[in-house]
Amino acid sequence: MYQSALPVPRSHHIAEISRELVGREVSLVGWVYRKRVHGGLVFIILRDGSSATIQCTIHRDRVPPEDFKQAEKTLIEAAVWVQGVVAEDPRAPGGLEVRTTRFRELVPAEPWPLTEDAAKSVGFLYDKRHLWLRSLRVQTVLRARAEFCKAAREFFEARGFVEIHAPILITTACEGGATLFPVEYFDREAYLTQSAQLYEEAAIAAFEKVYTIGPSFRAEKSRTRKHLTEFWQIEAEVAYATMEDIMRLQEDLLSHLCNHIAQRFGDVLGERADKIRVKPPFPKITYDEAVEIAQRKGYDVSWGEDFGAEAERAIAEEFEVPFFIYDYPLVARSFYCAWREDRPEIALSCDLWAPEGFGEIATGGERIADPEVLRRRIIELGLPLEQYEWYIEIRRYGLPRHAGFGIGVERTLRWMFKLDHVRMVALFPRTPTRVEP
RNA sequence: GCCGCGGUAGCUCAGGGGCUAGAGCGUCGGGCUGUUAACCCGAAGGUCGCCGGUUCGAAUCCGGCCCGCGGCGCCA
Numbered sequence: 001m002y003q004s005a006l007p008v009p010r011s012h013h014i015a016e017i018s019r020e021l022v023g024r025e026v027s028l029v030g031w032v033y034r035k036r037v038h039g040g041l042v043f044i045i046l047r048d049g050s051s052a053t054i055q056c057t058i059h060r061d062r063v064p065p066e067d068f069k070q071a072e073k074t075l076i077e078a079a080v081w082v083q084g085v086v087a088e089d090p091r092a093p094g095g096l097e098v099r100t101t102r103f104r105e106l107v108p109a110e111p112w113p114l115t116e117d118a119a120k121s122v123g124f125l126y127d128k129r130h131l132w133l134r135s136l137r138v139q140t141v142l143r144a145r146a147e148f149c150k151a152a153r154e155f156f157e158a159r160g161f162v163e164i165h166a167p168i169l170i171t172t173a174c175e176g177g178a179t180l181f182p183v184e185y186f187d188r189e190a191y192l193t194q195s196a197q198l199y200e201e202a203a204i205a206a207f208e209k210v211y212t213i214g215p216s217f218r219a220e221k222s223r224t225r226k227h228l229t230e231f232w233q234i235e236a237e238v239a240y241a242t243m244e245d246i247m248r249l250q251e252d253l254l255s256h257l258c259n260h261i262a263q264r265f266g267d268v269l270g271e272r273a274d275k276i277r278v279k280p281p282f283p284k285i286t287y288d289e290a291v292e293i294a295q296r297k298g299y300d301v302s303w304g305e306d307f308g309a310e311a312e313r314a315i316a317e318e319f320e321v322p323f324f325i326y327d328y329p330l331v332a333r334s335f336y337c338a339w340r341e342d343r344p345e346i347a348l349s350c351d352l353w354a355p356e357g358f359g360e361i362a363t364g365g366e367r368i369a370d371p372e373v374l375r376r377r378i379i380e381l382g383l384p385l386e387q388y389e390w391y392i393e394i395r396r397y398g399l400p401r402h403a404g405f406g407i408g409v410e411r412t413l414r415w416m417f418k419l420d421h422v423r424m425v426a427l428f429p430r431t432p433t434r435v436e437p
Numbered sequence: 438g439c440c441g442c443g444g445u446a447g448c449u450c451a452g453g454g455g456c457u458a459g460a461g462c463g464u465c466g467g468g469c470u471g472u473u474a475a476c477c478c479g480a481a482g483g484u485c486g487c488c489g490g491u492u493c494g495a496a497u498c499c500g501g502c503c504c505g506c507g508g509c510g511c512c513a
Contacts, residue, residue, distance in 0.1 A: 034472095034473080034474075036471095036472050036473075036474095036475055036476095037469090037472095037475090038469060038470055038471070038472060038475075038476085039468070039469040039470060040469080040470045041469090041470040041471065041472080042470095042472095043471075043472050043473080043475085045473085055472090055473085057470095057471075057472090059470065060470075061470090075464090089471085091471055091472075091473085092471090092472095092473090093473060111447075111463065111464050111465095112447095112463085113447055113448070113463090114448085115447080115448050115449085115462060115463050115474090116448085116449090116462070116463090116474055117448045117449040117450085117461080117462055117463080118447090118448045118449075118462095118463095119448095119449095120448085120449055120450095121448070121449070121505095121506090122505090122506065122507095123504090123505045123506060124448070124449095124505095126505095127505095179511090179512070179513090194513085195513085216513080218512070218513070220511060220512050220513090221438070221510095221511075222510085222511065222512060223506095223507080223508075223509080223510095224508080224509085224510095224512095225507095225508095226513090227512075227513085231513085233513085306511095306512080308509085308510085309508085309509070309510085310509090351513090360513070361513095362513090363513060406513080408513070411513090433504085433505070433506090434505095
């Protein structure tokens with residue numbers, strides 16, 4: 001016979017408790033978020049999977065003796081069951097509380113290591129990330145990440161894109177070879193993917209429009225607030241598209257994501273919700289104009305180089321909404337990048353930057369569609385031609401001009417919520433100094 | 438990879454050649470029927486990151502190493 005893992009009745013989730021339930025009896029299951037004992041009165045702030053909390057009051061003379069004893073002894077993060085009557089009370093946080101009639105500790109907890117003092121230690125919090133993610137603050141960001149990806153799917157599905165899942169184990173480098181994580185693959189060496197792009201390019205000859213949401217890995221020892229060694233991208237690739245088309249697609253996508261998050265997280269975002277309610281078109285400046293801004297603000301950028309951290313911040317501080325930088329020098333871009341016919345030193349490539357000093361969140365552009373041009377480019381850059389034969393071969397069978405982009409999930413959410421570090425957006429962030437827990 | 442800061446109780450930190458290494462929070466025991474990170478009294482809790490050196494004596498000084506944090510570089 002089937003037996004539930006929940007040995008007690010549950011009538012509501014905490015998020016469902018409202019003034020309409022005042023006077024009604026409810027039974028709740030959750031975790032002890034805070035506990036305060038006042039002799040014959042115990043206050044327990046309960047939270048559950050609905051990411052809401054409610055205060056439960058347990059009076060010694062209103063519950064069975066054993067129930068009171070359990071309430072008095074239970075520790076933070078123990079799983080408990082509470083039955084009681086919803087009451088309005090100005091003394092309760094949020095104005096509502098549950099006047100408890102029955103209490104049971106379902107699963108005990110040891111003393112909770114994440115004390116208020118522990119919050120001062122970033123290293124300790126990430127050491128205990130498996131516990132820290134129970135905090136409401138972390139939950140909010142992770143929930144936003146889930147909504148972010150859901151909204152992206154809605155966006156692409158409504159436009160007829162096909163979702164693909166590109167391989168994680170690869171042998172063909174997409175960016176610089178030095179940044180690949182090697183993996184023992186039987187008697188060969190393989191790598192963890194840096195991007196789904198090359199595989200998306202193969203798939204557009206089947207579906208015309210594809211997208212993917214998945215992980216990317218970069219073996220760079222970058223100690224910054226915008227780098228993870230394992231991060232997620234939303235990538236899309238479109239047949240018959242130009243750089244301009246792909247810029248429009250990015251504007252539409254990011255606007256959709258921003259408005260979705262602003263609507264769902266208006267309460268935590270406060271005034272910032274309006275700030276991120278952006279709409280197309282976004283400002284567009286050339287690389288040369290970006291260099292001018294940097295130089296005007298006192299940062300030295302020589303043509304053909306990427307912007308340093310300070311210059312990037314300075315440029316991004318000039319804007320209030322996301323913006324594009326296009327007409328990048330070809331030397332600063334990857335091997336697959338197409339270029340302007342009238343100015344071969346200029347790539348058909350653009351970056352999408354978040355404003356307010358945040359900087360780059362997405363890169364996109366048109367790819368080389370001609371097999372011979374691509375071959376020459378690979379040779380010119382000294383890349384291992386044999387590994388790219390399949391990638392070139394796609395182009396020998398009717399591959400039209402096409403373009404695509406990849407937008408960083410963590411970086412974009414970092415900007416939306418104005419977070420200190422991209423690692424706050426990852427369930428278990430991976431950085432050069434951290435692969436655990 | 439470079440520069441800087443740090444590692445002392447479960448957590449945050451103080452101490453900076455010499456009695457038994459301290460405080461707050463948390464935990465445990467006691468008290469308290471309206472708290473909001475409750476409060477009051479008491480107690481337990483330590484490989485002072487690791488290795489070596491100097492010294493009568495090292496948590497403390499010196500050298501090396503490891504780890505973490507912040508920034509830069511690299512990079513999407």
